[in-house]
Amino acid sequence: MPYHEFDCSKVIPERKQHAVVKGEGEDLTSCLPKGYLNTIPGSISERGCAYCGAKHVIGTPMKDVIHISHGPVGCTYDTWQTKRYISDNNNFQLKYTFATDVKEKHIVFGAESLLKQNILEAFDAFPEIKRMTIYQTCATALIGDDINAIADEVMAERPDVDIFVCNSPGFAGPSQSGGHHKINIAWINQKVGTLEPEITSDYVINYVGEYNIQGDQEVMQDYFKRMGIQVLSTFTGNGSYDDLRAMHRAHLNVLECARSAEYICDELRARYGIPRLDIDGFGFQALGDSLRKIGLFFGIEERAEAIIAEETARWKPELDWYAARLKGKKVCLWPGGSKLWHWANAIQEEMGVKVVSVYTKFGHQGDMEKGIARAGVGTLAIDDPNELEGHEALETLKPDVIFTGKRPGEVAKKKRVPYLNAHAYHNGPYKGFEGWVRFARDIYNAVYSPMHQLSGIDISKDDYATDKGFVTRRMLSDANLPEADRASPLTGYTGPFDPIAALRAKTDADYPQFERKTSTQAAE
Amino acid sequence: MAGFKKEKPASRANYPKLYASDPLAGFDEATREKVSAMEDYIMKNCLWQFNSRGWDRRKQNEGILGKTTKLLVGEEVENETPLEKCYWVDAVLLSRAFRARCAWLAGMGKDEVQALMKILHARIDWLTIDGSLNEELTVQNY
Ligand code: SF4
Numbered sequence: 001m002p003y004h005e006f007d008c009s010k011v012i013p014e015r016k017q018h019a020v021v022k023g024e025g026e027d028l029t030s031c032l033p034k035g036y037l038n039t040i041p042g043s044i045s046e047r048g049c050a051y052c053g054a055k056h057v058i059g060t061p062m063k064d065v066i067h068i069s070h071g072p073v074g075c076t077y078d079t080w081q082t083k084r085y086i087s088d089n090n091n092f093q094l095k096y097t098f099a100t101d102v103k104e105k106h107i108v109f110g111a112e113s114l115l116k117q118n119i120l121e122a123f124d125a126f127p128e129i130k131r132m133t134i135y136q137t138c139a140t141a142l143i144g145d146d147i148n149a150i151a152d153e154v155m156a157e158r159p160d161v162d163i164f165v166c167n168s169p170g171f172a173g174p175s176q177s178g179g180h181h182k183i184n185i186a187w188i189n190q191k192v193g194t195l196e197p198e199i200t201s202d203y204v205i206n207y208v209g210e211y212n213i214q215g216d217q218e219v220m221q222d223y224f225k226r227m228g229i230q231v232l233s234t235f236t237g238n239g240s241y242d243d244l245r246a247m248h249r250a251h252l253n254v255l256e257c258a259r260s261a262e263y264i265c266d267e268l269r270a271r272y273g274i275p276r277l278d279i280d281g282f283g284f285q286a287l288g289d290s291l292r293k294i295g296l297f298f299g300i301e302e303r304a305e306a307i308i309a310e311e312t313a314r315w316k317p318e319l320d321w322y323a324a325r326l327k328g329k330k331v332c333l334w335p336g337g338s339k340l341w342h343w344a345n346a347i348q349e350e351m352g353v354k355v356v357s358v359y360t361k362f363g364h365q366g367d368m369e370k371g372i373a374r375a376g377v378g379t380l381a382i383d384d385p386n387e388l389e390g391h392e393a394l395e396t397l398k399p400d401v402i403f404t405g406k407r408p409g410e411v412a413k414k415k416r417v418p419y420l421n422a423h424a425y426h427n428g429p430y431k432g433f434e435g436w437v438r439f440a441r442d443i444y445n446a447v448y449s450p451m452h453q454l455s456g457i458d459i460s461k462d463d464y465a466t467d468k469g470f471v472t473r474r475m476l477s478d479a480n481l482p483e484a485d486r487a488s489p490l491t492g493y494t495g496p497f498d499p500i501a502a503l504r505a506k507t508d509a510d511y512p513q514f515e516r517k518t519s520t521q522a523a524e
Numbered sequence: 525m526a527g528f529k530k531e532k533p534a535s536r537a538n539y540p541k542l543y544a545s546d547p548l549a550g551f552d553e554a555t556r557e558k559v560s561a562m563e564d565y566i567m568k569n570c571l572w573q574f575n576s577r578g579w580d581r582r583k584q585n586e587g588i589l590g591k592t593t594k595l596l597v598g599e600e601v602e603n604e605t606p607l608e609k610c611y612w613v614d615a616v617l618l619s620r621a622f623r624a625r626c627a628w629l630a631g632m633g634k635d636e637v638q639a640l641m642k643i644l645h646a647r648i649d650w651l652t653i654d655g656s657l658n659e660e661l662t663v664q665n666y
Contacts, residue, residue, distance in 0.1 A: 029546070029655035036660070251606065262576060266666040275610035278571035286569070293613045345568045365658040370574050373567035 002031055004380060008388035014040045018383040022376070028369050033383040035365040038174045043386040045175075046361045046408060053176025053362070054168035054183040055079050055135045057260055061211045061237040062244070063087035066122045066129050068098035070115050070147055071137025075099070075170070082406075084424045085211045087238045088218065088504055092129070098122050100140075107143055115140075116150050123161060131241040133164045141169035162241070164191055175362035175384070177259070177337070184263035187235075187244065192268070197246035201230035202517050203298040206250040206268075209261030209338075210281075212237025214428030215500035219435055220281055222503050223291060227303040228514040235261055248272045252297055254290075256281055259337035259367055281431040282339075282439075283346025284312060284319065311433035319350065321492050322440035324485040325477040327352035329447055332397065333371075334382075334390075334404035335422035337363040341370035343403070348376070351440055356397045359385050361405075387411065401446045416456055418446035434495050441493040448473040539579035543654040547646035558628065559644050565621055566648065572614050573652045578661035581653050585645060587611035588618065593641040595619040597634045 002023050009015040017034045039045040048056070051069075056079035060067050069076040076099035087093060100118045102111045119132065134147050151163040168182035205224065210217050217237040224231050232250045233243035247253075253265045255278045265276040277297065279290035288308045295304030331353045333340055340358045347353050358371045359382035372381050380393060390408050394415055402412050402419045409419035420426050420442050430439040450471050457464045478486050496502070548559055566573060572584050587608070592615040594601050603609040622629060629637065653661065 028651050029657065032657040034659075252610070258571070258574075258576075263666050266576070266580075269607070270666075273606065275607045276575075277610055277613065280571070289569070289617055293617060296613045296616055297609060341571075364576075364660055366574055366576050366660065369652070369656070369658060370571065373574075 002026060003033075004382075006389045006392050008392050009043070009386070012040055012042045015043060015386075015389075019385075019389070020372075020381050022372055022379045022381065024377050026377075028373060031372060031381075032365060032368055033381055035360070035363060035368055035383045036174060036177060037384075039384055043384070044388075045384055045386060046405070047174075047384065048176040048362070049138075049170030050168050050172040050176060050179035050182065051075060051135055051137050051170045052079055053173070053179025053260075054166050055133075055179070056083065057176060057211070058180055058183045058236055059133050059135065059166060060093055061085040061087070062131075062133065062239050062241055063089050063091075063093050064129060064131060065093060065241050066096070066098055066126060066132045067093060067135070068100065068118060068122060068132060069135045069137060070100045070111065070140045070145065071102050071135075072139055073099045073101045075137045082424075083211075084214050084428070085237050086215060086500075087212065096126070102137075102139055107139060110143060110145065111140055112145050112150055115145065115147065116154065119150070119154050119163075123158070130161045131163075132161065133166060133241075136165075136167045136169045138170040141167070141171075164241075177362040177364065180260040181263055184261060185267065188247075188264050188267045188271070191245045192264075193245070193248045195242055195245035197232055197243065197249050199230065199232075199249065201228060203227075203229045203300065204232050204250050205229055205252045205254050205294070206233050206235060206247050206274075207231050208235040208253050208255045208265050209257030209259075210234055210237050211257070213423070214425050214430075215503070216281065216429045216431035216435065218500055218503050219429050219432035222506070223307055223432070224294075225511050226307055227291070227295060227300060228512065229294070229298070235264060248274070250274055252277055252294070254279055254294060257338040257342075259363055280342050280346070282342050283350055283436060284316065284433060285349065286346055287431075287433065287436070288312070315433045315437050317490060318437045318493055319440055321488060321490045322437070322444050323350060323352045324481065324488075325444060326440065326447065329353045329400040329443075330356045330397065331443075332357040332359075332393065332399040332402040332404070333375075333422075334359045334385075334402055334408065336361045336405065337367055339403070339422050341367060341374055344371055344374035346436075347443075350436070351443065353443070355379060356399055357382065357393055359383070361385070391415070401443060416452060418449060418452055420446055429500070434499055437493050438495070438499075444477065444492065445473065448476045450476065539582055539653075541654050543646060543650045546655065547650055548643065551643065555640070555643065558626065558640060559647055561626055562622060562644050563647055563651070565625060566618070567651075569621070570614065570618065573648055576660060576666065577663065578653050578656075581661070582649070584611070585648050585652065588614045589641060589645045589648065591615035592618045592622070593638055593645075596622065596629065596641065597637050 002021050003016050004019040004021050005016045020031050020033050022031050076097055080097040100115050106114055147165045151165050155163055166183050166186055168179040172178050217234050221231050233239055233247050253268055253274050253276050255265045255276055258278055268274045269276050280286035291304040295301035333355050337360055340360050344355055348355055355375050357380040358375050360367050394417055402417055403422040405423050406421055412419045426442045427438055429435040572588050575581050575584050588611045591601050591612050595615055596619050601612055603612045
């Protein structure tokens with residue numbers, strides 16, 4: 001096994017099994033780090049807790065819901081507003097956060113009555129919201145508070161409200177991934193099948209593992225609607241609580257982030273016979289193939305082809321403009337879980353960059369299999385990295401840019417390596433054809449930022465030019481370009497600052513109306 | 525919660541092992557090159573071979589590569605259930621990609637294509653199931 005041992009982790013020998021370098025001739029049977037294990041003591045991990053994974057990643061993007069944490073206010077604070085999962089109802093779920101504010105005395109005397117009081121107050125404060133999710137935390141789990149009993153009591157007293165209880169305290173798994181699992185299974189057990197939806201199309205999907213980061217879900221939903229497909233529910237970005245209770249009526253589950261949401265797809269397949277189709281919404285080729293597959297499944301492939309042709313004609317030249325300027329740039333692809341495989345091949349093929357390292361904070365070995373399969377020879381793959389390993393890798397690999405979360409990202413900046421936010425994005429959405437160009441623009445702006453060049457000069461001791469003005473990104477990026485590329489009349493991305501506003505302004509009249517078949521024909 | 529089937533297939537954890545070593549190892553250079561080109565495409569562009577459990581991967585590989593073979597040799601593909609149709613969707617994309625990238629396929633006879641696809645299937649099973657280092661493949665639940 002081509003394990004990689006970091007100098008800084010020699011004092012934690014078990015860490016060696018968590019990093020590999022993919023060598024010439026290596027494949028998945030000889031090159032795979034350990035994964036989804038408890039963090040080794042002494043390693044300062046970048047992971048979150050299982051409560052965070054359940055609430056922050058999956059629960060809270062649901063838009064028409066009061067999301068309440070039962071526990072100390074600190075847990076809630078750490079899961080509030082740090083991700084950009086916007087929604088088309090004025091971001092209710094981002095603007096308001098709720099916690100029962102458990103204190104020492106509640107640990108001694110119990111916090112169930114406090115919870116009930118909080119639930120009632122929250123519903124009274126927002127009378128138009130009738131749905132709630134409640135999250136267990138470490139402290140309240142340890143004292144044995146029965147959240148389900150309180151939720152049942154409230155639902156009996158107020159028949160117009162519906163409450164979902166998520167028992168995933170912080171210690172319920174090695175990382176946030178344990179929480180993803182728990183909330184997936186809890187949702188299908190408690191809520192799926194409790195509401196019958198209105199079916200408006202012959203082609204009905206659940207869009208699963210999609211969190212509407214800066215509008216990703218709305219971009220993809222627009223494509224689906226242009227194909228005449230009903231998105232019955234989105235699990236969970238911009239998703240509605242009641243739509244998600246009706247997931248059992250879809251014809252197909254279209255799965256985007258398998259890391260966080262494959263469990264519910266697998267269970268929907270086992271319990272209701274709904275197939276699971278894994279897709280990639282990132283990258284022209286992968287997205288095009290994804291739309292084709294969905295089209296094929298329903299026998300409407302030509303509708304997918306029309307969208308692909310239109311979008312490619314509009315956006316491909318702008319993507320190519322960036323690709324010419326990003327060729328050969330070294331990237332550390334260091335996201336949380338799924339983006340290491342969503343992006344690894346697409347950014348190399350379509351933007352010309354070279355992925356020199358992939359890592360995952362909370363992924364399983366299955367994610368590493370996908371990531372390593374898609375990365376090239378020489379790639380350093382790290383599971384559950386610690387901060388010092390990140391430092392060491394930046395020094396040895398010398399990447400031009402890294403894609404990661406904001407904590408390691410800000411550290412990288414101090415080492416003068418530009419970073420892009422892989423979780424919440426910089427100027428997203430990144431999904432969709434236009435989104436992929438926006439991602440390329442962000443990479444370009446990061447790699448060629450004149451600020452990064454200037455930040456390397458210490459004016460107290462270094463020589464610096466006094467006869468030159470400020471350089472621009474374009475001067476830096478085009479200096480060594482072939483003449484043909486430099487002569488291009490394009491200037492990069494020409495879309496609007498906010499591409500989501502136009503999508504939200506669309507009405508049913510803006511989408512093609514397709515004649516419906518009978519329900520029997522459609523199911524065939 | 526009414527209306528769903530609770531029982532789980534007993535085969536979940538105890539799927540049989542098929543290969544004890546790399547099934548590609550004994551073949552000639554030309555065959556290995558062809559299989560590697562197809563394998564490379566699958567590994568870089570597909571996700572279906574990486575479902576989380578071993579028994580599930582076995583079904584996925586068989587479903588999709590089986591249908592891909594039929595499409596490549598011009599046999600009719602039956603899709604009696606939505607699950608079968610879902611395999612077929614991935615198979616259609618895969619067969620198109622193979623035809624576009626592997627020009628040598630056009631010059632091969634039906635038997636040769638079937639034999640080659642059998643080796644590819646064995647190799648993908650080896651990489652993703654029987655030779656896999658993924659310790660979660662035998663977990664019983666999802
Ligand atoms: S580990 Fe426990 S106490 Fe800490 S944030 Fe998570 S739920 Fe709260």
